[in-house]
Amino acid sequence: MAGNVLVVHGGGPTAVINASLYGVIMEAKESGVIDHVYGAIGGSEAVLKEQFLDLMKYPQEKLELLLTTPATAIGSSRYALEEEDYQAMGAIFKKHDIRYVLLNGGNGTMDTCGKIYRACKDAGVCVVGIPKTIDNDIAITDHTPGYGSAARYIAETTAEVGVDVKALPIHVCIIEAMGRNAGWITAASALARKKPGDAPHLIYLPERPFKEEEFLKDVKRLYDQLGGVVVVASEGLKKENGEPIVPPIFKSGRSVYYGDVSAYLAELVIKNLGIKARSEKPGLCGRASIALQSSLDRDEAVLAGREALKAAMRGEGGTMVGFIREETPDGSYKMHTRMIPIEEVMLYERTLPGEYINERGNDVTQAFTDWCKPLIGSEIRDFIDFQELYREEKGEQA
Incomplete structure (x- = not known):
């Protein structure tokens, strides 16, 4: 059935959301x-204002830029739609002969997708979701486009900070990772490690209560052992009573501006241990970096866009493209897509499962790194350490 397509981006962008648009x-x-x-x-909100741009009129060389353009080329929003807004959309779609509506976003956007589907399904409009979130917290799907690139960014950044701290081992460096209530990005910092002793030395996730005393003991032990310590902590860390360790600066619905967790933890170290500490907060850099974009993430984002339109044209409305990982004899990465009913993912927050977190709650397990490693694309870069080679040579001579 011929007709037009409308693509809507929702929520925070990623390094590959435009790749799905390209698809x-x-x-x-x-x-x-x-x-x-x-x-x-x-x-x-642009749907209600009928702010539509025909993307097919642009030459291929312009469209190719979507693959390496950060954020969203068509813009996004966190506009809260009301019931009357959903009811008004049917007439707008009919006016522009829009038969297929594809919403690309995270949990909130998938909720919007389901509501538009219910409001417009009797009008002959097919609505399908394309998953997108660096937080990787959408249900059912093995992972979401956007996560692999964010995971690569935090791993590469942690590796570089680790080399810096090792070169001048006089302080504790605390890196704060995004992810809200899910620790997927924070956990991915573990991929920075090439050998024992490499950063990150401690990883704190929102899925486990943060215990100050244990944190300080762990930091002191490692500082005495190594001289320099790298900690990666989630922006969503909570106390044992469930309250954030640092109150959010702003909160409206699902939109949260978290307090400065890394600065708080650095201050704890300084005041309680008398050790120099500093905080680093990559923030938006981690979701906008094209330089550290995962090639696999980009390719899968393109695939998600293609599969969403195919499903819509087959009449499979009220669904979302999902990635299903396959078991292979040699443990290599292989996946396929399938359409997931939108009701199964609407506003359901998927957090890091227990088997991916160590017993003390200050690191991840090998099971997590095995799961995550394929998603970041190529290997994390190697570095040369002449200090280490010097110590090895002196040890051999002794």
């Missing part, structure tokens, strides 16, 4: 039955 456009061109692929310029 939609390429699939539409190859189908031969799609007249226009519209981008909603400014997220869900």
